[in-house]
Every structure is written in structure tokens, then in C-alpha cells.
Amino acid sequence: MPVPLLKLTNVNKSFGPIDVLHGISLEIFAGETLCLLGDNGAGKSTLIKILSGVHKPTTGAVEMDGAPLAFDSPRDAAERGIATVHQFGGTFPLMSIGRSFFVGAEPTRRVGPLRVFDRKTANETAVRAVRKLGITRIDDGDRLVGGLSGGERQALAIARAVHFGAKVLILDEPTAALGVKEAAHVLRIVLQARQSGIAVVFITHNVVHALTVGDHFAVLIRGAKAADFRKGEKSREEITDLMAGGEHMAELEAEIEGFNAAAGQAPEAVR
Numbered sequence: 415m416p417v418p419l420l421k422l423t424n425v426n427k428s429f430g431p432i433d434v435l436h437g438i439s440l441e442i443f444a445g446e447t448l449c450l451l452g453d454n455g456a457g458k459s460t461l462i463k464i465l466s467g468v469h470k471p472t473t474g475a476v477e478m479d480g481a482p483l484a485f486d487s488p489r490d491a492a493e494r495g496i497a498t499v500h501q502f503g504g505t506f507p508l509m510s511i512g513r514s515f516f517v518g519a520e521p522t523r524r525v526g527p528l529r530v531f532d533r534k535t536a537n538e539t540a541v542r543a544v545r546k547l548g549i550t551r552i553d554d555g556d557r558l559v560g561g562l563s564g565g566e567r568q569a570l571a572i573a574r575a576v577h578f579g580a581k582v583l584i585l586d587e588p589t590a591a592l593g594v595k596e597a598a599h600v601l602r603i604v605l606q607a608r609q610s611g612i613a614v615v616f617i618t619h620n621v622v623h624a625l626t627v628g629d630h631f632a633v634l635i636r637g638a639k640a641a642d643f644r645k646g647e648k649s650r651e652e653i654t655d656l657m658a659g660g661e662h663m664a665e666l667e668a669e670i671e672g673f674n675a676a677a678g679q680a681p682e683a684v685r
């Protein structure tokens with residue numbers, strides 16, 4: 415068995431009195447996509463914020479390449495090669511494409527005693543990296559990130575992670591706000607990143623998107639891992655049922671029955 419790139423053992427996370435994650439154990443391997451599935455509020459974002467140095471686990475262990483890991487900040491995680499694209503963009507709308515590509519790693523050139531941001535090199539590098547992923551509509555690094563479509567922004571963020579040699583790429587709901595065509599494009603880029611040997615953690619509540627890119631799947635329900643399986647082990651229907659959770663379905667059925675009963679008693683009022 416290969417050593418997992420990242421390994422979580424019995425991770426719990428509480429915010430004050432609120433327990434958000436319960437006993438999560440997970441393994442993430444290079445060259446594989448782990449899909450983290452779960453309904454809104456299941457704890458997906460909280461879990462990946464632990465991997466990206468935003469939160470510390472309340473208890474439990476995180477290891478990278480077999481050694482214990484403790485991040486004090488997102489910068490620590492980034493320096494270890496963990497690139498995260500947080501939910502709702504996480505980019506800088508008023509920054510140029512070239513500038514945003516190099517945030518925290520600006521290429522500089524000497525002008526007398528000063529080192530200044532090398533705009534031309536930054537723009538060319540960013541545009542080239544994005545084009546490598548098949549996005550040819552981005553041809554001017556001076557354009558503002560805010561003018562890009564949702565899919566182009568995701569592509570830019572993924573290109574950045576690949577360019578700077580990320581080992582792990584975490585994408586929090588990258589396809590949630592996209593149309594079908596744009597989502598398909600982002601999924602293709604995710605496959606490309608994974609093919610280059612990166613470990614991808616792909617968060618979604620869309621089972622079809624997950625099945626398109628995933629090698630390995632974990633389902634979170636109310637902060638606990640409800641299932642963990644590999645590609646081909648469960649059907650789309652089984653995964654959808656799992657995510658809905660048996661209890662939830664029973665509640666829904668009871669509610670529908672209630673509506674039906676009300677409709678039967680007071681037909682005029684309801685129809």
C-alpha cells in the first residue's frame with residue numbers, strides 16, 4: 415500500500431459548544447481525486463479548512479507523507495503544497511489576472527535599487543498557464559478577475575495551483591454556481607490536474623459531477639463520515655440515497671402524507 419499524502423485520524427472540530435465534525439478519518443493519495451459529498455451544513459467546508467490551515471482540529475491527527483502536521487496559518491499549508499480554492503471564489507475581483515496569479519509569489523525585476531513587480535512577465539506566465547488548461551478566451555493578463563466567468567475563475571485558480579507545483583488541490587464546490595457547459599469544462603480541468611499527479615479534493619453536493627471526476631468518495635452527514643468507497647462500488651442512486659439520509663427521507667414522507675391528508679379534508683382550500 416502506498417503511504418497516503420494526507421491522512422486524517424479521528425478528527426473532531428467544535429466551535430465553542432457546537433460540534434461540527436465527529437471522528438473523521440480519511441486518506442488522500444497522490445494522483446487521485448477524493449470527492450467529499452454531503453448536503454449543505456454537513457461540515458465539508460470545515461473539514462477542508464482544517465487541511466488548508468484555516469482551522470485547527472479540536473482533537474485528532476493530521477499527517478502529511480507519514481509525518482504529523484500542524485498548520486498555524488493558511489500560508490503554512492500553502493508552503494507545504496496545499497492549494498485551496500475556497501467556496502464562493504476566494505479570488506480578488508479588482509485585481510488583474512497576472513497580479514492575482516502571483517499573489518504572495520510576485521515575480522520582480524530590478525529598477526535601480528528597487529525590485530518592482532514585473533507586470534509583463536506575470537501577465538504572460540498567467541495567460542500561458544491558463545491556456546495550457548484549454549482556456550483560450552483569456553488572452554490578456556491585464557483584465558480584471560472580476561470580469562471572468564465563474565468557470566474561468568476556477569480555471570485560473572487551478573492553473574495557479576498547477577503552475578506553483580501544488581501537491582494537493584482542494585476545490586470547494588467549484589461547479590456549484592456554473593452552467594452545464596462551464597461545469598463540464600471545469601471537470602475536464604480537474605481530471606487534467608489529477609493526471610499530472612496532484613491529489614485533488616473535490617467538494618460537491620452534485621453526485622453526477624462527483625462520479626465524473628472521483629476515484630474515491632466520502633459522504634459526510636451532520637459532521638460524521640457516513641460512507642467511504644471507491645469508484646464503481648456504488649451506483650448513482652445509492653449515493654443519492656446515502657446523501658439524503660434515511661431519517662431525512664422518512665421526515666419528508668411524513669410531511670407529504672400530512673399535505674395529502676389536509677388536501678383530502680379541505681379540498682377547496684388546497685386546490
Ligand SMILES: Nc1ncnc2c1ncn2[C@@H]1O[C@H](COP(=O)(O)OP(=O)(O)O)[C@@H](O)[C@H]1O
Pocket residue numbers: 429432434452453454455456457458459460461
Ligand atoms: N466558524 C464557525 N462557527 C460556528 N459554527 C460554524 C462555523 N463554521 C461552520 N459552522 C457550522 O458548521 C456546520 C457545517 O458547516 P460547513 O462546514 O460550512 O458545511 P458545508 O460546507 O458542508 O455546507 C454548519 O452548521 C455551520 O453553521
Ligand SMILES: [Mg+2]
Pocket residue numbers: 458459460501586
Ligand atoms: Mg461549504
